[in-house]
Amino acid sequence: MAVTLGVPKETTETENRVALVPDVARQLIGRGMEVRMQPGAGAGAFFADGDYHDVRMVEEREDLYREADVLLKVQPPSLEEIDLLGPETAVLGLLDPLGSPERVSRLRDRGVTAFAMELVPRVARAQAMDALSSQASIAGYKAALMAADLAPRFFPMLTTAAGTVRPAKVLVLGAGVAGLQAIATSHRLGASVSAYDVRPETKDQVASLGATFLELGVGASAEGGYARELTEEEKRQEQELLADRIADMDVVISTAAVPGRKAPILVREADVTAMRPGSVIVDLAAETGGNCECTQAGETVRHEGVLVYGPRNVPGRLPVHASEMYARNLANFLDLLVRDGQWAPDWEDEVVAQTVLTREGSVVPETVRERVEGGAT
Incomplete structure (x- = not known):
């Protein structure tokens, strides 16, 4: 079956960005993926539901999280959101890996495969995936x-x-x-x-x-x-x-x-x-x-x-271009995870290997694992 991408409405009160904009959603659908969104997810960035052609709107957050193979986020998921995810789900977003040991440990314990865009290595081939840089330029x-x-x-x-x-x-x-x-x-x-x-x-x-x-x-x-x-x-x-x-x-x-x-x-x-x-x-x-x-x-x-x-959250004050740039970062990273519409990450790829935060019940980066195990805040 084709990979299903889920895009929820951001729960952080001051967040106006959205993880997927209409043009990028259309490109991903053209690559064989399905896209499902929560109604109003793009409203803060001035993208109406009707702008997302061929995207299925899912009213209930719980249904969206259950149906998604890959959840695309801007802000890190809350503990309540993580509890809606199953071990077959992957999460891709700005996950603040060193900022909340409790959140990372919850992702680990739920068996979620999580990719933190902050961890994308600064190598030439990953520049188009560098969300920190794209958002920093806006800030x-x-x-x-x-x-x-x-x-x-x-x-x-x-x-x-x-x-x-x-x-x-x-x-x-x-x-x-x-x-x-x-x-x-x-x-x-x-x-x-x-x-x-x-x-x-x-x-x-x-x-x-x-x-x-x-x-x-x-x-x-x-x-x-x-x-x-x-x-x-x-x-x-x-x-x-x-x-x-x-x-x-x-x-x-x-x-x-x-x-x-x-x-x-x-x-x-x-x-x-x-x-x-x-x-x-x-x-x-x-x-x-x-x-x-x-x-x-x-x-x-x-x-x-x-x-x-x-x-x-300065990038969130320019939500149109911030969302467009961030969505392209995510789409470029998805190229390393999905092939012909199917989930097929190359775990030997340096960009994938260095960006994964949790996988198979473990915290992957050593620095993050030490902080989680030490109970640092």
Whole structure:
């Protein structure tokens, strides 16, 4: 029988994205798969049920979960959702593998085969499946727009009859995918942009986008394009060297994160105090603790006249393109799992092997298994 894909309505209150958009659903059906959805699943991303041609709508969530061979998700399934899944079901989505040991252990105990899109290896052939990068690019773009909206001054330089307005000074902390998009967008808006990253090899990328790279002499590159966690001495050195630069900025956009760990503190409370009143900090790392000591996830904090904003789920604020990009990531990954409409994953394939989270009653990645067995939170 053909593989049946199930797409439920996301249960997270603030989530507007959907795991499958009409164009991608049509492509998957053309590859021999069946697609079933919960009515209204695409509404938050402005896709009506009628846009999904040849997709069967299943009213009851329980029926959808029972009928699906592969469940496609954006947010991780809740414990209640996992309990609706059987051992023959596979789940594919952003599963936050290191964020909730209880959820991973429930997937394991239910015998579910789960693939966490966060674990897709950063190799050339997997770029089209890299959901972290696709969603991070959206977050970086939106962060620059949010900063410009919150700032009480223009981003670009303007020459007017009333005089010349100097461009806003923007500092982007972290030059990963989100940071680079924030740099590019801030530059397009006309700001004077600087950027910092602990990986010195990002200097050329930063410069190519029209920004100035801050060289502080702290290097912490790691495998896979990520940054390793700094030592305590390196953290102290980094914070001290950044302090003077931060104080001179009108806007700081922070994007620094270490997978599976609390976000590093780059902007101390004293640094915020030293900034000019009316300055703005947009902290994209808010959901993992924040890069700024003053950040409160989901809140806008005013500290000594400085606005510190810690937005949640930024990609979900551009749900149309975020859903389109994410759906393509999933469809490209499904190419490794389904052949001629039949379930046929190649478990020897490095991308499949490194992305699988739970299989046959076991937690596969060692780092996740250690956290689950240790009861870490």
